[in-house]
Amino acid sequence: MMLTLWDTLTKWATNFQDWIIKNGDNPLFWLALFFIGLIIGSFTISALNKDK
Numbered sequence: 001m002m003l004t005l006w007d008t009l010t011k012w013a014t015n016f017q018d019w020i021i022k023n024g025d026n027p028l029f030w031l032a033l034f035f036i037g038l039i040i041g042s043f044t045i046s047a048l049n050k051d052k
Contacts, residue, residue, distance in 0.1 A: 023029045
């Protein structure tokens with residue numbers, strides 16, 4: 001059971017890595033990744049400052 005789960009996660013990670021390498025030259029990809037990071041950071045800061 002755990003071995004098949006590990007194999008599945010490894011396969012997904014390899015596919016995701018190949019996709020990142022293939023699309024790494026696209027500036028829109030990096031721009032979207034930047035804005036996704038900003039959104040996640042904003043939600044995180046908002047959640048951490050909730051009590052103030």
